[in-house]
Amino acid sequence: MATKYVNAVLSEQQGDGSLPVIDGVLGPSAVDIQTLYARHSLLAFDPGFRSTAACKSAITFVDGDKGILLYRGYPIEELAEHSDFVEVAYLLMRGELPTPLQRKNFDEAVGSHNLLHEQVLSFYRGFRRDAHPMAVMVGVVGALSAFYHDVMNIRDANDRQIAATRLVAKMPMIAAASYTYSVGRPQRYPNNKLDYASNFLQMMFGTPNREYIVDPVLARALDVIFILHADHEQNASTSTVRLAASSGANPFACIAAGIASLWGPAHGGANEAVLKMLMEIGSVENIPKAIARAKDKGDAFRLMGFGHRIYKNFDPRSRVIQAQAKKVLAHLGKDDPLLEIAMHLEEIALKDEYFIERKLYPNVDFYSGILLRAMGFPMNMFTAVFAVARTAGWVSHWLELQEESHGIDRPRQIYVGKTLRHYSEKK
Ligand code: ACO
Helix, strand or coil: CCCCCCCCCCCCCCCCCCCCEECCCCCCCEECCCCHHHHHCCCCCCCCCCCCCCCCCCCEEEECCCCEEEECCEEHHHHHHHCCHHHHHHHHHHCCCCCHHHHHHHHHHHHHHCCCCHHHHHHHHHCCCCCCHHHHHHHHHHHHCCCCCCCCCCCCHHHHHHHHHHHHHHHHHHHHHHHHHHCCCCCCCCCCCCCHHHHHHHHHHCCCCCCCCCCHHHHHHHHHHHHHHCCCCCCHHHHHHHHHHCCCCCHHHHHHHHHHHHCCCCCCCHHHHHHHHHHHHCCHHHHHHHHHHHHCCCCCCCCCCECCCCCCCCCHHHHHHHHHHHHHHHHHCCCCHHHHHHHHHHHHHHCCHHHHHCCCCECCHHHHHHHHHHCCCCHHHHHHHHHHHHHHHHHHHHHHHHHCCCCCCCCCCCCCCCCCCCHHHCC
16 A cells, blocks of 8 residues: 655644644643544554653653653752652642641641551452562552542542542552562551651561661652652553543542553563663673673663663653662662672663664663662562652642543554454355
8 A cells, every 4th residue: 555645834824734733831842633533534643652742731841852850840850859759749749849837737638548448458368479569559559449439529629639648648558568468577557757758668677576767868768769750741650540540430440550550661660670680680791791682683682771762861860869879878888789780781881872872871760779679678569669659640640630631531543454354254
């Protein structure tokens, strides 16, 4: 079939075939193709959504060419230095940094929703002990919809805020319990005298029979990890949440869908994959072999933690996290050989034509695994930590979508299957 082309011309005038252009406050403009099919019987084809703006959003801005990430206008570096995760969650959900009174009220709301219903804890026993924590989290968060369905009205703004706060508040215990269950330890409850990150640490690593003293350097590093991972505009998991939410589904079910999407190695699972890769490389001498494999098109091996769909310069989060990794290792007096391999790998890859040409730079996951490992997190919990943080972003997008819903999301397709045929012709 001969390829046909349509020429799009940018014009100041509205003509028969013209489509309006929508400008954002920052970033590229978009051709509004909502009437394309009705007017021209043409669909837009963009698998992978490389050129598709699926919605308008006022939450997060990413400029991948310049390496800029803003939450509600604030640069990620400033938030990582001066803010904390709960304040960032408030900012993402409500649009502004809280006043001291708003912060106090929000802390109280998080503190009053951070326990899990005791019946929810009994769900864990249904899972195999060796189940991946992300598999458990998909199940448990989805199951929460059975607890908070009839009692909430998603048309009510107040109910929506309560559901969003509940999710942010409960996620640390949900994640921690998926780990403690796997190692057969009793689960500790949240302690409202502790901040969000410290609470997560004590629920992960503490036992009921002895006092757990939180290391403030580790708590701060974890808080920074949470801030850096809190949102990243329309990534795969957030788009999944929005798509699920567009049908009016229960918010807990929508967030469970986001967790499922995050789990994959091309997305949130990359931090776990990075560490596995560094272990497989094993020593600095093996790096050239690994680089050669990553460049070989016949080999499925990729340098995990390198490349990003949006960042084609550098990922601003990777610098912050690299600094935190060095700080925590120095504080703990640990000399992780994997950090040495990672730093050499980064240095060699950044000078290599293949990576330069394709604009492949270390992303946030390249160092987050090393940092989490130094803090004592088992590898299969890395993506679960990411899920705790990203819940703030997911619920913010869920809230935004509920306010400006354009109806159910329903992409179209280009059908490439069989044309009409009849059962009577079956061979
Ligand atoms: N190692 C080697 N080559 C790579 C890598 C990599 N990590 N990433 C991309 N490439 C190559 C591709 O083979 C392709 O080469 P070609 O043009 O010769 O065919 C080119 O770079 C473009 O790659 P795409 O896959 O088209 O880039 P895309 O934007 O679709 O993918 C992604 C981005 C999925 C992140 C990819 O770079 C990757 O798989 N990286 C490793 C996994 C990873 O770290 N994921 C975490 C993402 S960050 C996050 O979720 C928080």
